[in-house]
């Protein structure tokens with residue numbers, strides 16, 4: 217805290233929680249002056265993970281809150297779709313128009329033709345999960361499969377160990393080996409890094425496995441660079457070495473796993489020489505990696521969602537999740553699998569969603585958000601006639617975005633967008649609604665990267681006429697004539713209801729009351745120290761209570777029941793087989809200064825992030841006469857975009873990398889990489905496949921004309 221703020225007794229301190237889609241879920245304190253204006257936002261010093269600092273993005277949160285482009289009033293479109301011509305209307309007019317249009321659609325086509333589209337603009341319980349369910353269930357609206365991020369990985373972890381029970385990052389200091397596999401915490405979960413450093417100072421070795429030399433890889437002890445989408449082959453081959461050299465624990469496997477014989481059969485098909493050919497990682501490196509992993513305990517395997525965005529992403533994560541079992545590292549302090557902490561506390565679903573209420577129509581169809589473009593342009597039958605977007609910016613962040621724009625241009629589609637800013641998606645709206653920032657509304661946050669529950673007290677009054685997601689749902693419920701109290705309760709009442717209903721099933725909530733949450737802001741879950749080691753008693757949450765290397769649940773879902781490697785649908789392997797020597801795998805992982813497209817319109821973040829670049833290996837650049845700074849164009853059957861070449865050994869030959877998500881508006885030709893990314897679904901969970909993306913590359917010197925709507 218700066219001396220000036222500390223001394224200023226007139227400032228009010230308000231506790232909150234960062235709302236963004238980030239595992240760190242920082243505990244905030246906002247300082248508010250006597251005029252009710254927030255003057256600073258800090259990370260709480262007394263929080264076990266936040267430890268007094270915020271990331272480069274949220275450190276500047278006030279630039280977001282008080283941004284001159286904040287939407288302050290509801291708007292109605294007055295020009296053609298996409299023209300960005302709007303005029304101010306009142307909330308009453310907005311709610312009346314929306315509900316009238318919906319009543320008409322329901323009469324003519326059914327409520328399943330109304331599609332709410334949202335993801336994780338905020339991770340708050342009330343403005344996220346409750347908003348995503350209650351009103352829409354009552355309306356009978358189309359369900360949305362929210363699978364854009366980590367669905368394949370989530371399903372893989374659940375099938376294998378039965379629960380997303382990662383250790384909290386503080387536990388990393390006990391690890392002697394930290395294997396960071398397809399995860400870039402230096403950018404995407406920065407509060408993990410001090411614990412990683414501390415572990416290194418205590419002698420731990422950090423190895424990063426990533427096709428790209430990420431920020432995390434730069435400070436690792438070793439960086440292994442496989443071809444994207446080949447990690448399961450790498451892991452199977454590590455297992456091959458561990459088995460053939462006797463560096464595994466057959467007794468632990470016998471006691472705590474199911475189906476080892478099936479997995480072993482696959483393992484034996486991946487000797488290092490074969491895996492080297494598939495992955496591009498030399499056989500000696502695979503052997504060394506296996507030996508290091510098997511003989512350095514405790515060994516933590518950290519994975520996150522980046523690596524799951526491939527057509528084989530589910531099976532990749534399922535294979536990785538078996539690795540700790542081979543050496544009995546589950547249930548060990550400092551060992552095991554660090555994916556997500558989401559399942560340490562599970563909300564009572566009935567209290568959260570009220571889906572069981574008699575007034576709710578039976579569940580209608582479910583559409584997958586990754587296919588939004590296809591849905592809006594003919595795949596959905598009956599068609600979607602109204603789209604209500606909040607907590608998401610699909611024109612920027614959803615795959616195959618060119619198709620989405622095409623769909624949004626439909627005259628018979630009634631689009632509403634609720635956001636803090638006039639995003640590229642909002643440009644195509646018929647009605648735009650202004651949203652509150654985290655400083656302006658109540659919410660409760662359950663992190664997916666640590667073990668404290670956090671209440672967010674509003675620090676300032678809503679700007680202009682901005683309303684929270686939940687308050688808009690309440691207004692729309694009134695507009696639709698829904699009288700139900702669970703659609704009218706305010707955010708605090710909703711939180712109380714869910715806390716009370718969830719307490720009996722969750723010992724982790726012992727002693728955590730609404731009043732304490734309000735007063736303290738952040739409270740560690742009531743999990744005793746010895747229980748904080750995931751699967752400490754060797755009991756897993758799968759049906760068998762074991763690590764399921766063979767899974768009946770996978771069979772029931774129509775998946776391969778045994779982990780394994782299959783080439784990606786559009787893969788480097790196929791590329792090698794000679795379909796084309798000019799195609800590349802284009803990866804688009806997270807940018808350091810954005811969270812998906814959020815923050816992408818803030819001047820300082822844009823400047824720090826630079827320009828939308830394309831990293832290319834010197835061999836590939838030289839062969840095409842490409843130099844750093846030159847404008848290049850990547851394209852495939854879905855679309856194209858232009859990027860500025862950066863020649864670097866950060867990427868492997870055959871692999872290109874850009875970062876996401878740039879606002880299309882601030883990109884060349886008003887289109888970003890998602891004009892090329894695929895809306896094909898992953899093998900598990902209907903997940904996204906952003907990284908399974910083959911493109912061709914050409915140098916363009918002259919500007920390319922805009923083809924954006």
Ligand SMILES: Nc1nc2c(c(=O)[nH]1)N[C@H]1C(S)=C(S)[C@@H](COP(=O)(O)OP(=O)(O)OC[C@H]3O[C@@H](n4cnc5c(=O)[nH]c(N)nc54)[C@H](O)[C@@H]3O)O[C@H]1N2
Nearest residue numbers: 398399400404425444445520521522805806808810811812
């Ligand atoms: N600064 C910042 N922080 C964020 C976000 C952001 O956009 N920016 N996004 C937030 C969200 S929504 C999420 S889901 C998380 C994501 O958090 P992460 O999963 O850490 O982020 P990503 O950059 O998507 O992917 C991590 C790494 O996986 C690698 N990867 C991709 N495919 C493969 C593969 O086939 N094999 C291997 N070995 N590695 C692969 C990428 O090269 C990348 O370096 O971060 C959250 N935090």
Ligand SMILES: Nc1nc2c(c(=O)[nH]1)N[C@H]1C(S)=C(S)[C@@H](COP(=O)(O)OP(=O)(O)OC[C@H]3O[C@@H](n4cnc5c(=O)[nH]c(N)nc54)[C@H](O)[C@@H]3O)O[C@H]1N2
Nearest residue numbers: 335336337365606607608609613634651804812813814906
């Ligand atoms: N090429 C490529 N694309 C990707 C990825 C990738 O790796 N590669 N990563 C993907 C991942 S991991 C994810 S999770 C998705 C995320 O995709 P989206 O969920 O669409 O996330 P954002 O693009 O950040 O859009 C979130 C929007 O919510 C708004 N918002 C924030 N708070 C609120 C609020 O309280 N109320 C309302 N109404 N709006 C609010 C923000 O202003 C922002 O415009 O992007 C994906 N896109």
Ligand code: SF4
Nearest residue numbers: 234238241242271274
């Ligand atoms: S985005 Fe992540 S690191 Fe940054 S303040 Fe929020 S929770 Fe913390």
Ligand SMILES: [Mo]
Nearest residue numbers: 237365366521
């Ligand atoms: Mo995500």
